Amino acid sequence: MRTLIKDTNDFVGQKVTVAGWVNSKRSYGKLVFIDLRDRSGIIQIVGNEILAELKEEFVVQITGNVRDRAEKYFNDKIITGKIELEAESIKILSSAEEMPFDIHQPELNVTLPVLLDNRSLSFRNQKVSEVFKVQETIVKTFREFLGKQDFTEIQIPTIVATATEGGSELFSIDYFGKKAYLAQSPQFYKQIMVSIFERVFTVAHAYRAEPSVTTRHITEYLGLDCEWGFIESWEDIMNIADGVVKAIFKAVKDNHQNVLDDYKIEIPQTTKNTPRVKLKEALQIIFDRTGRDIRKEPDLDPEGEREICKYALEKFGSDIIFITHFPTKKRPAYAYPDPESPTETLSFDLLGKGVEWITGGQRINDYKTLQESFKSRGIDISSFEKPYFEAFKFGMPPEGGFCIGLERITQNILELENIRQASLFPRDMERVDTRLNSVDEKK
Amino acid sequence: MRTLIKDTNDFVGQKVTVAGWVNSKRSYGKLVFIDLRDRSGIIQIVGNEILAELKEEFVVQITGNVRDRAEKYFNDKIITGKIELEAESIKILSSAEEMPFDIHQPELNVTLPVLLDNRSLSFRNQKVSEVFKVQETIVKTFREFLGKQDFTEIQIPTIVATATEGGSELFSIDYFGKKAYLAQSPQFYKQIMVSIFERVFTVAHAYRAEPSVTTRHITEYLGLDCEWGFIESWEDIMNIADGVVKAIFKAVKDNHQNVLDDYKIEIPQTTKNTPRVKLKEALQIIFDRTGRDIRKEPDLDPEGEREICKYALEKFGSDIIFITHFPTKKRPAYAYPDPESPTETLSFDLLGKGVEWITGGQRINDYKTLQESFKSRGIDISSFEKPYFEAFKFGMPPEGGFCIGLERITQNILELENIRQASLFPRDMERVDTRLNSVDEKK
Numbered sequence: 001m002r003t004l005i006k007d008t009n010d011f012v013g014q015k016v017t018v019a020g021w022v023n024s025k026r027s028y029g030k031l032v033f034i035d036l037r038d039r040s041g042i043i044q045i046v047g048n049e050i051l052a053e054l055k056e057e058f059v060v061q062i063t064g065n066v067r068d069r070a071e072k073y074f075n076d077k078i079i080t081g082k083i084e085l086e087a088e089s090i091k092i093l094s095s096a097e098e099m100p101f102d103i104h105q106p107e108l109n110v111t112l113p114v115l116l117d118n119r120s121l122s123f124r125n126q127k128v129s130e131v132f133k134v135q136e137t138i139v140k141t142f143r144e145f146l147g148k149q150d151f152t153e154i155q156i157p158t159i160v161a162t163a164t165e166g167g168s169e170l171f172s173i174d175y176f177g178k179k180a181y182l183a184q185s186p187q188f189y190k191q192i193m194v195s196i197f198e199r200v201f202t203v204a205h206a207y208r209a210e211p212s213v214t215t216r217h218i219t220e221y222l223g224l225d226c227e228w229g230f231i232e233s234w235e236d237i238m239n240i241a242d243g244v245v246k247a248i249f250k251a252v253k254d255n256h257q258n259v260l261d262d263y264k265i266e267i268p269q270t271t272k273n274t275p276r277v278k279l280k281e282a283l284q285i286i287f288d289r290t291g292r293d294i295r296k297e298p299d300l301d302p303e304g305e306r307e308i309c310k311y312a313l314e315k316f317g318s319d320i321i322f323i324t325h326f327p328t329k330k331r332p333a334y335a336y337p338d339p340e341s342p343t344e345t346l347s348f349d350l351l352g353k354g355v356e357w358i359t360g361g362q363r364i365n366d367y368k369t370l371q372e373s374f375k376s377r378g379i380d381i382s383s384f385e386k387p388y389f390e391a392f393k394f395g396m397p398p399e400g401g402f403c404i405g406l407e408r409i410t411q412n413i414l415e416l417e418n419i420r421q422a423s424l425f426p427r428d429m430e431r432v433d434t435r436l437n438s439v440d441e442k443k
Numbered sequence: 444m445r446t447l448i449k450d451t452n453d454f455v456g457q458k459v460t461v462a463g464w465v466n467s468k469r470s471y472g473k474l475v476f477i478d479l480r481d482r483s484g485i486i487q488i489v490g491n492e493i494l495a496e497l498k499e500e501f502v503v504q505i506t507g508n509v510r511d512r513a514e515k516y517f518n519d520k521i522i523t524g525k526i527e528l529e530a531e532s533i534k535i536l537s538s539a540e541e542m543p544f545d546i547h548q549p550e551l552n553v554t555l556p557v558l559l560d561n562r563s564l565s566f567r568n569q570k571v572s573e574v575f576k577v578q579e580t581i582v583k584t585f586r587e588f589l590g591k592q593d594f595t596e597i598q599i600p601t602i603v604a605t606a607t608e609g610g611s612e613l614f615s616i617d618y619f620g621k622k623a624y625l626a627q628s629p630q631f632y633k634q635i636m637v638s639i640f641e642r643v644f645t646v647a648h649a650y651r652a653e654p655s656v657t658t659r660h661i662t663e664y665l666g667l668d669c670e671w672g673f674i675e676s677w678e679d680i681m682n683i684a685d686g687v688v689k690a691i692f693k694a695v696k697d698n699h700q701n702v703l704d705d706y707k708i709e710i711p712q713t714t715k716n717t718p719r720v721k722l723k724e725a726l727q728i729i730f731d732r733t734g735r736d737i738r739k740e741p742d743l744d745p746e747g748e749r750e751i752c753k754y755a756l757e758k759f760g761s762d763i764i765f766i767t768h769f770p771t772k773k774r775p776a777y778a779y780p781d782p783e784s785p786t787e788t789l790s791f792d793l794l795g796k797g798v799e800w801i802t803g804g805q806r807i808n809d810y811k812t813l814q815e816s817f818k819s820r821g822i823d824i825s826s827f828e829k830p831y832f833e834a835f836k837f838g839m840p841p842e843g844g845f846c847i848g849l850e851r852i853t854q855n856i857l858e859l860e861n862i863r864q865a866s867l868f869p870r871d872m873e874r875v876d877t878r879l880n881s882v883d884e885k886k
Contacts, residue, residue: 002673019673021838039593039641057838093673094808096838120834123639132640136596150482153579155849157868158601158648159614159625159663161875171602173625174615176654180875182602182616189868196566197575198482205601205648211619220602230445230462230536365537387868387876391563395464395500395539406598425600425632425830432604432623433830 002061006040006079011066018043018085019061019093021124022054023104035078036062036085043080044069047087056104057096057124064088106262112418116431130259131422134252135410139203141251142224142404145244151226152197156186158205162383169209171219182207185403187334188384190227191363192391194399201226203406213429215418216355218407220427227363227401234336234346234362237400238322241350241358242274244404245320252413265415268319268352275312276322276348282308298330306354320357324348333373336362336400346400357409360402367392445504449483449522454509461486461528462504462536464567465497466547478521479505479528486523487512490530499547500539500567507531549705555861559874573702574865577695578853582646584694585667585847588687594669595640599629601648605826612652614662625650628846630777631827633670634806635834637842644669646849656872658861659798661850663870670844677779677789677805680843681765684793684801685717687847688763695856708858711762711795718755719765719791725751741773749797763800767791776816779805779843789843796855803845810835 003016020038027033032051035042045051045062054060064087075081100118101110108115108125115122123129143153159173160183171182186204193200204223224244231237253260253267260267277285283295286307294304300323312321325344328337335345347361364370370392374381381389410422420426430436446459463481470476475494478485488494488505497503507530518524543561544553551558551568558565566572586596602616603626614625629647636643647666674680696703696710703710720728726738729750737747743766755764768787771780778788790804807813813835817824824832853865863869873879 002675019840059838059840093840094810094835094838097810097836099837117829118833120635120638120830121837123635124837129639132597133595135598139596139598152576153582154575154867155578155582155646155665157663157866157870159650159870159875161877172617174617175875176652176872176879178879192563192566193867195563196572203598203646207602209619220600222598232445367537367540383877386560387563390561392537393540394542394564394567395502395537397462397502397536423600424597424636427600427602429619432602432618434604434826436604436619436621 004040005036005038005043008043008066008080008085009083012068012083013066015063015065015088016085017061017063018045020059022056022058022060022096025051025054025056027052034087036060041079043078044075044084045087046084047090050090051087054090054092055096056099058092059094059096061091061093062087062089112420113435116420116426117435119425119433127262128421130256130262131410131414131416132424134256134259134414135406135422137251137255138248138406138410138413139224141248142244143201143203145247146199146201146226146240149199149240151199151201151228152193154190154193154197154200154202156183156189156202156204156225158183158207171207171209184208185223186225187332187403188388190225190401191334191396191399192387194227194229194401195391195394195396198230198397199226199228211429216408216411218419218423218426218428221408221423222406224404224406225401226403227399229365229397229399231362231398231400234400237360237362237402238274238276238324238348238350241348241360241402241404242320242322245350245352245358245409246270248409249413259414263414268413269313269317270320271316271318274320274322274350275316275318276324277308278325278344279323279327280325282323285311298327300349300351302355305351305356309351309354312351320350320352322348322350331361333377333379334363334370336364348402350402352409353412353415355408355412356405357412358402358404360400362398362400365392365396365398367396447483448479448481448486451486451509451523451528452526455511455526456509458506458508458531459528460504460506461488463502465499465501465503465539468494468497468499470495477530479503484522486521487518487527488530489527490533493533494530497533497535498539499542501535502537502539504534504536505530505532555863556878559863559869560878562868562876570705571864573699573705574853574857574859575867577699577702577857578849578865580694580698581691581849581853581856582667584691585687586644586646588690589642589644589669589683592642592683594642594644594671595636597633597636597640597643597645599626599632599645599647599668601626601650614650614652627651628666629668630775630846631831633668633844634777634839634842635830637670637672637844638834638837638839641673641840642669642671654872659851659854661862661866661869661871664851664866665849667847667849668844669846670842672808672840672842674805674841674843677843680803680805680845681717681719681767681791681793684791684803684845684847685763685765688793688795688801688852689713691852692856702857706857711856712756712760713763714759714761717763717765717793718759718761719767720751721768721787722766722770723768725766728754741770743792743794745798748794748799752794752797755794763793763795765791765793774804776820776822777806777813779807791845793845795852796858798851798855799848800852800855801845801847803843805841805843808835808839808841810839 020036023035023037034045064085173180312318331345338344350358407422411419463479466478466480477488507528616623755761774788781787793801850865
């Protein structure tokens with residue numbers, strides 16, 4: 001019967017069996033010390049020749065007696081730092097080849113390509129893998145926050161017949177001799193389901209065939225998407241987005257202070273009322289602060305995003321800020337124009353630490369208005385009639401929603417340099433696990 | 444401020460505002476009755492000419508007084524059957540066009556193609572949409588059951604460079620001028636993550652380009668996948684699968700008795716020890732019971748699956764049964780051969796109500812043995828070296844796992860005729876939302 005390493009503290013003076021990976025090994029003459037790692041922590045094993053054949057990353061089961069360490073050998077870096085296990089018998093469950101680089105340094109000092117070229121190995125570095133514990137908490141918090149508010153979780157397909165956000169950047173699939181595509185977003189489907197369950201969310205795979213390599217884009221990513229009806233004001237949507245993000249911050253801090261410490265960062269600062277600034281105002285603020293004139297632009301550029309976040313932090317003490325009222329012509333056809341200023345939409349981005357994390361807004365819920373909006377952009381509406389427009393044709397409440405880029409928010413909360421560090425197996429223009437240029441051109 | 448319909452029971456004698464869809468309308472002279480539907484239930488609205496213009500599926504907000512009904516008008520089919528709301532003012536939030544067919548009959552008597560051709564509309568039938576409330580509960584129960592046992596939820600990509608289960612039935616993607624594929628399963632990735640988090644699960648999209656149209660296959664489906672290390676016996680894997688399935692049954696019964704009633708079914712029967720039968724024995728049992736001789740076959744055919752489930756129910760009172768020890772040559776290269784009988788694997792299927800729901804087993808965790816197994820099947824192992832084999836090369840504990848077909852288990856628990864009824868937006872050879880033969884051949 002296996003005892004988890006963190007529980008060995010309760011068994012001083014008793015015999016236990018632990019199992020895990022050899023994290024490190026040190027020999028002093030015949031005396032051998034091993035740090036054994038399992039999912040719960042690390043324990044020091046002391047033994048003699050029976051430990052001699054073990055090497056780093058061997059998987060082993062060890063039975064022995066738990067005993068107190070002398071106080072001068074206490075190690076407060078591990079949860080079992082006041083005890084050790086005296087090995088009596090061992091069983092090797094798996095051997096391991098020699099490591100090509102030292103994986104258990106606190107900082108894995110390799111370049112990103114090396115990190116990704118050796119993905120399965122580099123995960124064994126704690127700082128590399130604990131990112132995904134944080135990511136799990138982010139997803140879970142999103143679900144729990146919305147679940148408590150009566151949202152229904154739905155499952156959305158990724159193979160689609162048409163584009164949702166415009167025609168470019170689509171991956172095409174050979175679908176039984178016809179063409180289908182990978183979904184750019186679950187947008188149409190979550191909207192449809194508002195007409196059934198009123199409030200829905202989904203963790204969706206989304207794809208962009210963007211032929212560029214940046215530190216903030218990957219080709220397959222995850223969206224924490226939600227959408228709901230009977231909104232009383234479009235600001236409701238920002239209120240929920242604000243609530244979700246603050247709940248995520250709290251959950252990450254409550255559950256992963258150790259990771260924040262490893263990354264030497266603090267959870268983002270927030271204020272009760274997250275600042276909300278219209279895009280036009282934001283562009284003016286940037287001009288006033290820096291003299292850089294992008295006031296005619298329909299969006300913030302990366303430099304603008306960083307500057308407006310600096311402003312939010314300085315002026316309001318907030319690492320997050322809503323930018324609202326993006327131009328109608330730059331938002332998708334389903335975005336709801338502001339009745340008081342139809343060239344602007346009731347839409348928003350939430351920026352965090354200098355980068356866009358969330359995009360959302362109210363949607364056009366009237367069937368005819370929605371059709372007109374699509375038509376006015378030169379879109380052939382016949383391919384959207386079913387199932388998308390059909391949901392509006394038969395009665396759709398005022399509605400809206402938003403999408404959180406999961407890798408994006410993970411990256412930025414942890415201040416990772418590259419979004420690829422926030423995706424278990426990142427795909428980009430040059431890589432699907434292995435580098436594509438190492439593969440024969442098959443087409 | 445909106446009151447949910449189910450909460451109006453608490454407001455007799457008071458004024459409330461409700462909002463929802465007009466489920467039905469009846470007029471008696473100037474008196475108009477409306478059944479208004481929201482996500483929480485249905486309430487009867489009484490009014491006069493202010494309700495006259497409303498039609499079925501209009502989305503409307505109504506303010507009025509809640510009053511008791513006379514006892515003779517009690518309606519125990521709705522949760523607000525002892526009250527009604529006297530309308531004072533209304534606001535139309537969305538109009539609706541005339542329904543092409545009657546959607547609020549208890550049974551939506553349309554063929555499957557009509558159901559799917561009008562997907563957004565047919566969801567408004569309660570029996571059609573409540574399937575996905577049950578499905579939500581299945582997913583949630585899977586997550587909670589494993590979460591409590593210290594499993595980590597991971598997110599797995601769907602774009603892959605190679606096949607996991609063999610070369611056929613893959614959808615290919617134009618990936619920046621190279622070929623990539625849609626994942627057949629998250630198998631390799633969940634195994635890799637066992638070497639990091641020990642215990643992992645994921646809700647994964649998986650794809651099969653099977654050029655056939657059956658009632659139990661769709662091209663894009665969801666797998667409730669899990670995998671974990673340090674198993675002490677391969678039967679551990681069946682124990683967890685058994686526990687998950689029974690937890691799902693309980694959760695569906697506890698939360699959705701109304702759906703079971705609508706479908707006139709009972710939750711599957713189980714026994715403390717779910718029967719476990721080797722494939723060879725199962726084939727013999729089928730021969731003994733029916734005279735049909737498939738004893739030389741490497742798997743059960745659909746008729747055999749139904750027969751062995753009949754046997755399990757008659758002999759053990761169980762609607763579920765494990766079939767174990769599938770032939771090595773019919774299982775994937777990573778399946779663990781039985782040391783006592785290497786032509787058989789330590790693998791299983793769980794059948795429920797006559798159909799395969801789950802497939803799982805122990806995997807080969809030794810690096811060299813795994814490579815040999817791939818090679819012996821004529822697979823070019825070079826494309827699996829990273830990241831898959833790499834995880835084994837550096838130490839992998841004895842491990843295994845399983846996958847539950849989400850649509851399959853949803854279909855069979857609810858005894859739906861066709862798996863498409865258990866997928867919100869089912870994709871098959873002939874359909875991606877709309878029928879493919881209605882779209883121009885674009886390729």
